[in-house]
Amino acid sequence: MSDTITLTIDGVEIQGKPGQTIMEAADAAGIYIPRLCAMDGLVPHGSCRVCTVMVNGRPQSACTQPIAPGIVVDNETDEINAIRRDIVDMLFVEGNHFCMFCEKSGNCELQAVAYRLGIAAPRFPFQFPDCGIDASHPDIFIDRDRCILCGRCVRASQDLDGKDVFGFVGRGSEKRIAVNSDAKLKDTNIDVTDKAVEACPVGALLKKRVGFAVPIGQRKYDHKPIGSDIEQNKGSL
């Protein structure tokens, strides 16, 4: 068996290694596929569907789908970006995303993906759900208004911190992130240095007393779209 697999993404032939997902192979080739629930170092979850690509004409999540010889992948097409836009629009209206006073603004992956997709405003009616805040812990707080249920804190706490602090409760629009004790975040063994705290793509899980540490204009996504770092590797393979 050969140790490289050749596939095509948006008409460009790239090489991948057996066992890689489409997203891993694309990253290595300098092709950015938008994502929210996928994160380096975590087992893919395949839940946000923002990384949806067409594989031989069928929609698949690039973070979970393994590469195979000769597959034809469509990534940056109008059709797929329309799907991604709908997903991101829904994430915005299903939460309470007040970017104007969120400490994560400018470094937020949800916001950055929306910027990259060129979203000026979501096209669905806003739900204004009542989600709740847990500020009981001295160093960390959960603002469920901003949570997009990506599960990155759940996986990071389990797999990287070995703690199992977070889990999901409820179903459908009632689904929320919860801590594994019946009580509050302060009753768990979470620590401010845990990887789970860093893993949050939005402002749902934040350290206290950091606030707006980086001025506007110097934040991660102020000038360069999300994925620019991956696209810098373009043509390196």
Next chain:
Amino acid sequence: MGKPKLATTSLCGCFGCHMSVLDIDDRILKLIELVDFDKSPIDDIKEFTGPVDIGLIEGGCCNEENVHVLKDFRKNCKILISVGDCAIDGGIPALRNNIPLKECFDEAYSTDNRLGPAVLNPSGKVPNDPELPLLLDRVYPCSEIVKIDYHLPGCPPPADTIWEAMVALLTDKPVALPYELIKYD
């Protein structure tokens, strides 16, 4: 044919977006060459003088007067633009959207010291003058009341965003804003 007409209003907003319009600095002289201001707090014209080409809406709808003004703008403006996050998604005022209206009134007007008072209000009564517009049950984004043609996000949108969009519309070019001019904060 005269110059195109521009109208602006602030509904449930803080006038920050109007400040951002003024923040185009000396380009406002150029803007005046391009357009005539109609109904707007900038020139203090209270009523529409006739059909207007572009209407800029700041703020969402928190009371019945906001809805009336917004519908008036839709009727009179060929192109209607939501300017800023309040117009687009309700913004800061929409923080009250999952709090029952009665609790909001209690917080503001009750004489119960545990709840407030936020204002000196010895009677404890909620103001009920017929002149006062009735509050809506929640704050509504403009696009949930009327059709909105363009959205300029930001709190406020950068002056350059407003300027670029205005110039594009007034010179019949597509509104294609660069990455750095679409920001939600």
